Amino acid sequence: MNSSLIDTSSSQVSGPKFVSMENLSKTYPNGTIALQDVNLTIQEGEFLCFVGPSGCGKSTIFKMITGLAKPSKGTLDVFGTTPKEARKQSDIAFVFQDHTLLPWSTVEANVKLPLELRGVDKKTQKEEAQRVLELVGLKDYMKVLPRQLSGGMKMRVSIARALISRPKLLLMDEPFGALDEITRQTLQMELLNIWQQDTSMTVLFVTHNVFESVFLSTSVVVMTPRPGKISARIDIPVPFPRDDSFRTTTQFSDLVREVSAALDH
Numbered sequence: 001m002n003s004s005l006i007d008t009s010s011s012q013v014s015g016p017k018f019v020s021m022e023n024l025s026k027t028y029p030n031g032t033i034a035l036q037d038v039n040l041t042i043q044e045g046e047f048l049c050f051v052g053p054s055g056c057g058k059s060t061i062f063k064m065i066t067g068l069a070k071p072s073k074g075t076l077d078v079f080g081t082t083p084k085e086a087r088k089q090s091d092i093a094f095v096f097q098d099h100t101l102l103p104w105s106t107v108e109a110n111v112k113l114p115l116e117l118r119g120v121d122k123k124t125q126k127e128e129a130q131r132v133l134e135l136v137g138l139k140d141y142m143k144v145l146p147r148q149l150s151g152g153m154k155m156r157v158s159i160a161r162a163l164i165s166r167p168k169l170l171l172m173d174e175p176f177g178a179l180d181e182i183t184r185q186t187l188q189m190e191l192l193n194i195w196q197q198d199t200s201m202t203v204l205f206v207t208h209n210v211f212e213s214v215f216l217s218t219s220v221v222v223m224t225p226r227p228g229k230i231s232a233r234i235d236i237p238v239p240f241p242r243d244d245s246f247r248t249t250t251q252f253s254d255l256v257r258e259v260s261a262a263l264d265h
């Protein structure tokens with residue numbers, strides 16, 4: 001067996017341990033074993049994609065990292081502290097498939113919300129909203145309501161709202177799952193450009209799409225069906241910046257095949 005298929009420590013990106021899971025398990029009160037003995041070390045600056053069949057526990061991992069669900073067994077360390085404490089420090093932000101924008105608020109108001117809730121002064125809120133909307137290419141849409149935007153634009157707003165807190169850790173749960181393929185590929189490229197501008201931000205990205213996982217990540221974590229376990233961690237040893245030409249290389253097809261094979265294993 002290829003040793004990269006069982007190595008769950010990080011080898012491509014060096015740096016301090018950021019999130020670590022040791023024998024992490026989760027059994028829900030109804031007896032569902034969602035995760036069993038997950039061991040994973042994530043280092044600062046990684047872009048890690050999780051792929052696996054539906055119900056393998058990907059979202060459960062995210063819930064535990066954010067302190068919304070408690071491990072049943074094992075340990076989970078986030079920035080050297082408990083998930084609850086890490087969340088209090090506002091260093092974690094999320095993006096979900098459902099953009100969760102407030103329909104009656106403008107793009108600007110939606111994006112500012114995390115800062116408003118934290119009592120940040122209005123001038124800083126405005127400056128930061130402009131900064132992140134520029135990052136996602138929507139600075140001319142500040143006064144527009146979400147319903148006036150396309151699906152891809154709503155997702156950009158959702159990403160801008162997550163970035164406004166300058167998170168150390170960005171959790172993305174199938175963010176592009178509802179988008180058409182062309183918009184999806186455009187947003188993948190834009191997300192990589194944003195991440196490359198802030199190399200200290202760590203991104204954990206759940207997807208069902210093997211192509212997406214290979215294109216985006218420094219490593220792909222492959223999970224097994226319930227009870228969820230990590231069956232492989234496959235490094236994607238392709239330097240950044242990456243562009244669309246990567247998708248047509250032999251190396252890309254080989255890596256897609258490797259991840260797909262691990263999924264079938």
Ligand SMILES: Nc1ncnc2c1ncn2[C@@H]1O[C@H](COP(=O)(O)OP(=O)(O)OP(=O)(O)O)[C@@H](O)[C@H]1O
Pocket residue numbers: 028029030032033034052053054055056057058059060061226
């Ligand atoms: N609150 C809960 N109570 C009981 N079972 C749950 C709960 N939340 C999730 N589960 C179960 O735990 C398992 C893992 O769920 P989870 O949502 O983490 O999987 P997932 O890999 O994110 O799935 P998907 O890809 O479909 O989003 C599933 O069988 C799910 O039905």
